[in-house]
Every structure is written in structure tokens, then in C-alpha cells.
Amino acid sequence: MGRLDSRFVALLVLAALPPAVEGAILVGFGFRAAEGLAPQVTAVWPYDTYHDLRWLLVYHDSWPTFVLGLAVVVAFRALLTTGLVALAWPRQVPRPGLRWLFVRSLVQTSVLSAVVSPWAALSLAASVVALSWLLLASLLPLFLLAPFLQRAAVEGAWWRGLPSIELVGWSLLNFVVLTVGGALVWTVSAWWTVPVAALAGAVNGLLWQRTVAAALLPRRPVRWARVPVAPLAVLLAFVVPMVVQPFLAAVPGTPKQAPMTPLLDRPLPSDVRHAVIFLGGHGSAYGGEPTADPNVQWFSYRGLDGQGRPLSFGPRDTYRSIASSVALLDTQVQSLHARTGRPVALVGQSEGAMVARTYLAERPHPAVDTLAMFSPLINAGRSYYPPEGASHGWGIAAGWELRVVFGLADLLAHSGTGPDEPFVRSLLDGAPFYRNELMCPVPGVRIVAFLPTTTATEAPPGEFSAVxxxxxxxxxxxxxxxxxxxxxxxNFLAGQPVSKPQRGYALLQEISAAWQAPPLPLSLNPVWRSRGTNDPAFTGRICRPR
Incomplete structure (x- = not known):
């Protein structure tokens, strides 16, 4: 019994030490936004590899660096898994030698890295465009695969048969522990992060023990023992990124047509003294039909006709750079103000909100004194990858992986969108502004942001709005x-104050902390460095000078 106890203690120590070390490093650098990832260092497969690949895909600046980093990550993960499995092995089952366990772990880690990599890349994409559905698309396949992959390190025929209900249960508990652990690690202050990360790691050790035992000592015969269920599950999981875009076309809230708002389908109330420009979101369309009130206009992503009327546009017309949209908006604001003599209010949704807020930052706007933003992309541009023709740059391998993933998805969706779309590149190149200043006040302009609760999961915890x-x-x-x-x-357009912070929003931010890709510091990327500004990834604050 004493020897068993010592092995169990060693397992807990081995599982607790790496998260504590990562937590200490992050605290030492003041890297607040990434602290929620620390408990995942010793997570049970596949979440440990998901942790490793997110760091690697963000933090490499050339192909040689990526290849070397991948080799180091795979070797480290194989060694750590060997130790965890060896210490978690049930006493009543003969254990193979450490050499056999290491070779098996090395092979399985290599295979698992290839399997998990597309979803780790989607996590990086989610940090670029700050969209919760991309983060969800990166996590859902892990739910599917986890019970199948957790047998790989200990069973020769792990790829056949359904996982037991015990493995499914431990897999779900593993996700819960990592989610709660990430939230707690981020919530505590300063150096408390280290012991909390160590505690979460120790719980990982217990989960390793239970998972290995459940795989080696099933309580009932494996069902479908002759069927290659795991490869089929992997194949199904690979389909998820390919169909995610067509699926989104059916999701409520996806901007496919003109939203029904009182601005567009009825005259403005008499107490609204503004002319209004409505800026639709990414993928929106406008058929050129007049609005119910002549003081209200759609913003056109194609510009104005000879009479100053907004031209009709289709979804692909919204795939333009923010800078070009800002130029069009500047012209339209001046035209509408000159025609109506009224101050102009901007109402923007998603991409439209980003265009409107960028316009206020980059152009003189004496005619505009009101802005309402719907679903702005908060804290976008947290990661980076260079343009397609670049030979080096932070995240270069991640960029090419995203091109493959979205290229395959576009075979079904035919949307024409992708990681090199001009709008997306605007977020990448303008990251210092979008990470630090998007949700800041503008002198002389009343601003309100209407935020869906999913926004809370789209960025690391911390201050997100000063409006x-x-x-x-x-x-x-x-x-x-x-x-x-x-x-x-x-009411807001009529001059009334509008504000309704929701309880639980901060909690949702903290719960999602474990699943965000680690941000790339603004000071590290030469594309951003010259714009010297505050980095919320370290300060947890926005709207501050450097």
C-alpha cells in the first residue's frame, strides 16, 4: 500500500508541476490574458495537445521555427505522457516497459497533433475575428474525439469499439475541470495563480489515474469491438470545419437579409433629430430599395450613385478592407449631412460597427455625434498570420492551415470568404486599435454598444468596454x-441614455478563458510595434496610453 501511495503522490506531483511552472512564467511576464491555459499542460488527451498547438501556432515566426517547435512539443508531450501513464497504471494490470510506453506515446502524440491541429488553428482564427462560433467550431470536435483518443496511450486496439460510459464520463469531467481551473487561475490575483494552477494540475493527475483505469479495466465488454469506430469518429470530426460555413447560413442572427428595424421600415419618431446611416454586417445585402424615412440611408459597400443614393450591394461587396469602407462612409456622411442639414447618427452591426468606429478614429467627423454599435468584434486581432505571399512572419504556418481549412469549407459553402479576405486582413493589421481603442469614448460623440451574451466568450477576461x-x-x-x-x-437616437450591463457577463468571460488562443503581444510583432499602445493582454485594461 505504501508503494501505491508513493506512486499516486508522484503522479499528482508530476501532474501539478508543469501547470505551476507555466503559471509562474505567465505571472512573471504579467501575461494575464493567457493564464487560463496553464492547467491544460497536463490535461488528459486531447486537451493537452490542443494546449500545445495553440501556443505553437501563435508563437512561431518562420517555417524552420515552426518545424523545430513542433518537434520539441511532440517530444515533450510524449515524455510527459509516458510519465503520467506509467504512474497512473493500475497495480492489478501488468505494465509494459517505459520504452514501449514512450514509443507508443511518441507515435500517438504525432498522430494526435495532426488530428487536433485544424481545430487549434480555428481557435487562432477565433482570436483574430473575435467570433464565438469559430471558438465553438474548434471545441466541438474535441468533445467528440476525447473518449476515443483517451485509450490510445494504453490500448493496442484503441481504435476499435465504442468507448465505455466511464470513459465518456471522465472525458466530460476533464473538460469541466479544465474550464473551472482556467477560470480560477485567471480570477485569483498575482502569485496565487501558481498554487491554483498546481492544484488544477493535481486534479488532472487524478483524472489520468481514473481514465487509464477505465481504459484498461472496463466494467463490461467493449461494444462494437470489431468496428473501427475511432477512425470513423475522426473522419466525422474533420467534416465539422468543412460544413461550418453552410451550417451558419441557417443559424439565427447570421446577417443574410435586411434586419427589421424601426430605422428602415418606418419613419423616424419626431424626437429623433438626426439623419441616420445604417451599416450592415459582413455578408449583408441591400437591394437598393428606399427606406421609409428619407433621413435614413443604408451604408453602401459600393458607394453612391450620381444622385447621392446608396448603390445596391451583395454579400461579397462587404468583403472589402475597412479602410476602403471608411472612405466610402466619409463620402456618404458628407452627402447625407449636406442634403438633410441634420447631424448624422451611425448605426453599425458587426463589420458595420467596426467600419463606423474606425471612421470616427481616422477621419474628421464634425457631422457625426452619435454611434450605436451592434455586435462589434471586441478585442479582435489578438493573433496574427502574414499575407499569403510572405516568406516569414508570426503565425505563418497557422495562416496556411487556415487557408486549407477554409478552402475545403468553401467547396461546400461557395461563400468566397477566407483568412486572406481584405476585411480580415484589416483586423490583423489594425490590431493595436481594435484591441485597445475600439470600445473607448470619442470626444463629442455619444456611443452605446449593444452586445449579445456570446460576446463574453469571444475574448479573454478583463476590461472590455469604456462606453x-x-x-x-x-x-x-x-x-x-x-x-x-x-x-x-x-430612445438612444432621441438623446436618452441607454445602458444595461448584464450580471454574469464577467463570469462567462472567465469560463471561456481556458479555451482562448494565447494572444500575440503587440510589442512582439513588427507590423504592430511602431504603433506603440497599451496591450490589454498584459494590463487587462483598455483605452490607456502605452
């Missing part, structure tokens, strides 16, 4: 159809 917010349960782009939101928008 009034109206928060409500919804998905991205799904607020404008709500009657209560429409009423608040009209």
Missing part, C-alpha cells in the same frame, strides 16, 4: 430583431 453597453442573451448579429432592443435604439 455604455446594453447586454442581452443572443448570438452574434441577433439583437436588431428584438423589439426591446429596437425600442432602446430609438
Amino acid at each position: 455604455p453597453v446594453f447586454q442581452m442573451p443572443a448570438v452574434h448579429g441577433g439583437l436588431l430583431d428584438r423589439r426591446v432592443v429596437q425600442a432602446r435604439l430609438v
